[in-house]
Amino acid sequence: MKKRLFGFIILLLLSINSFAQSDIENLVKEGIQYHDNREYDKAIETYKRALKIAPNSTLVNYEIALSYFSKGDYKEAVKYSDVVLKQDKDLLLQAYMTKGSALDMLGKTKESIKLFNKAIKKTEGHYLLYYNLGLNYYKISDLENAEDNIIKAIELNPNHSSSHLILASIHNQKGNSVQTLLSSHYFLFLEPNSQRSLDAYSILQKNFGGNVSKDKEKPNTINILLSPNNDSQFGAAELMVSMLEASKSLEENEGKSDDEMFVENTEKFFKVLGELKKKKNKEIWWTFYTTFFYDLAKSEHLETYCKYITQIGNENSKNWIAENTDALNKFDEWLKNN
Incomplete structure (x- = not known):
């Protein structure tokens, strides 16, 4: 008789626990729905109902922190977030991210x-x-870290x-x-058509020839200013970028x-970097960016790439993209194979 009673109690406890878990899951789903609709107060109120059932639930505490x-x-x-972190179990990464931010x-x-x-x-x-x-170090102007x-x-x-x-x-700062050109190029390759893309496009345009100026008193004279901060391994590449900008005024480029x-200049920039790359170069600029570019x-896809990354700030590129879907598909296929 005692064994049967004990077994009944165990089943009852398991049943209660099962119902409680189901209630928590339903409340969390409801809270997430409110959160996704930006009704954060309703989301928090719903999560707190779940907390009454399971005060130490890492999921519920994290969702409240997020809301x-x-x-x-x-x-x-x-x-x-601290409730989740103190338990040292699930959702640690998410809790660290929320608390840190x-x-x-x-x-x-x-x-x-x-x-x-x-x-x-x-x-x-x-x-x-x-x-x-890295973003936080950037905010306090610790650029190296x-x-x-x-x-x-x-x-x-x-x-x-x-x-x-x-x-x-x-690197723009x-x-x-x-380095600014390489990283902004890759950003635009990944994200060519967002509000942030306008900023990246502006950075790209500024640095692709930003060190070149014409002498007002001597119209045929072009001044090239090299950055004193740049590493010597990029000195030749930086000079080449400036010379590419200066070449626009050459007779052969008229019209x-x-x-x-x-x-044309993007192709030359990428190819010169590729030729400058040496086996001893282990930095990301050479092993990742330069290798890809x-x-x-x-x-045969360089033109397509250039149109693709400049669509946000160039109406001609935007129109070209709309009219050349076949070229885009071939570029996409090349990317998948490489």
Whole structure:
């Protein structure tokens, strides 16, 4: 009799637990729906009903933290993220991301940097942790640490467009035109048609010939200013970029449109970098960017690429893209095979 009673109690407890888990899952789904509709207060209210059933649920506490963050209540976002982090179980990465970003929004960027460094050691690294850490270093003007961490993010996820954009911004601020061009090119390749693409397109245009100026008193004289900050390994490439811009005024290029010159000079830029690359060059500029762009320059798809990445700021490119879907499909096939 005692065994039967004990078995009945166990089944009853399991049944209660099952019903409770089902209730939590339904409440979380409901809360997520409110969150996705930007009804953050309703989402939080729903999650808190779930918390009454399971106060230590990592899922529920994380979802509350996320909704508070989205609402702009960063202190509460930190509070509920801490509940997840203290349990040291599930959703650690997400909780670190939410808390770190909330600290930054609260003006505690240095504290956020410490947290992200801790999170990288705890979770063995993730590209979003490195990206956010690099972004925070950039915000406090520590460009060296910013670059180091952004490059680590790219190495872990080359398709994370934001990492390429911030890397372009870092080197644009340093005055390094070659590195700025390479990273902004790749950002536009990944994200050619967004609001951010306009900024990247502007950076690209500025650095592709930004060191060239004409002497007003001597119309036939062109001045080339090389960056004193750039590494010697890019000196030849930077000079070449400036000379490409200067070549627009040569007699042989008379009558060519800016679009035609952009395609020609982009091809020359990529090919010269490919020829400058040496086996000893281990940096991302050579092993990743130059390798890709050199192969692209040697293919038959360079014009398509140039039209594709400039569609956001060039009406001619936008129209070309609309009229040349076959060329785009062939470019896409080339990318898949390479």
